[in-house]
Amino acid sequence: MAPKHLSAVLLAAGAIILALAVPLLAGDPDMLQDFCVADYGSLKGPLRVNGFPCKRPENVTADDFFSNVLSLPGNTGNPVGSAVTAANVEKVPGLNTLGMSMSRVDYAPWGVNPPHTHPRATEIIFVLEGSLDVAFVTTGGNLYAHTVCKGELFVFPRGLVHFQRNNGGAPAVAISAFNSQLPGTQSLAVAMFGSSPPMPTDVLARALQIDGGVVETIKSKFTLKY
Template identity: 75%
Template sequence: MAKLILATFAVVFMALAATSLAGDPDMLQDVCVADYKSLKGPLRLNGFPCKRIENVTANDFFFDGLMKAGNTGNSVGSVVTAASVESLPGLNTMGVSMARIDYAPWGLNPPHTHPRATEIIFVVEGSLDVGFVTTANKLFTRTVCKGEVFVFPRGLVHFQKNNGNTPAFAIAALNSQLPGTQSIAAALFGAAPPLPSDTLARAFQVDGGMVEFIKSKFVPPKY
């Protein structure tokens, strides 16, 4: 009996461990199209609640937002158009998403992380210098050309930069319906309420005036 109890505990533990490593929860039905309207009520959960199946249509599984290039006329020279559960309700519980990344000449997709997903990019046009940094602060970087693929491990800081004087774009795939994106610079210098300037000054080993100058470049989010 004791061996049976131990064996049962081991199986349950392994199942729980496997679930905790999954990017998104596995679904228990064919589809669970996101019902955005229900979020106006008191219901909250890890993901979106499901539409009633009789209200689901083919359009819930369709998104044409990656057809056109995004506007790269900003301070960093890049823009990301996401096909996540927020724009494609049929992705709910599917554990996948995509994005189109457009780069102006020499444009940069600044250092950022996806806390819930590994990302793989396919360069469609142009050539990119890409890289990621491990938790041991080791940088892995290389040039990725048209038709080539590069992968960024889940949660690690990474970036892409157009290394040419013509526009470029890439398609990214991620193993989460809502991978999340945390820009390192915006998180530190554009948080609301703001991080203490003396904390940032000590962390970056610069004076407080420089920190305030950098903060002035970022608009804190509104909640």
């Protein structure tokens, strides 16, 4: 092969390798140990980066990987009629660095899990009891809605606004799984009307195209966050 042609082939091969390497570098690194059980007691302050410090292996027990936090229903006696019980790294130390967690969601009759996002995880929801109307909205404004019945599931892509609503007169229960040990949840209503310090009323009035007095009335309802 002529030198000029060989150089072109090598350049093309290099470009392909770099293109393949970019998504690999963007993902979470592989674990370098069997586990890294969260050592809550070793924290000296609020700063931590992508997880908790690890317990010494000799101090780890089977209980670090166990929890019954999802066994009991949450209290749905609140304005929205739903309760989310999380089983994340803050509740189950053995989840530290494993990139997964779960939640239980209980719904009163006609209860709603209001529009929210999970900035760090995709969610898959499985209905244990009842029937839910669910939906998510894309960044382009398209709504993808579906009714999910007992034994069925639905996926909410990472970071997109979504909600669930119990569409029946009896309580409903669902289990959610996340590809993050701490997916985070940001409620749209609380973010806009219940932040501390509060978001400027004129900003919200212009964004929502409503009167400032209406904004203040809504803000007053979020003094006690649900």
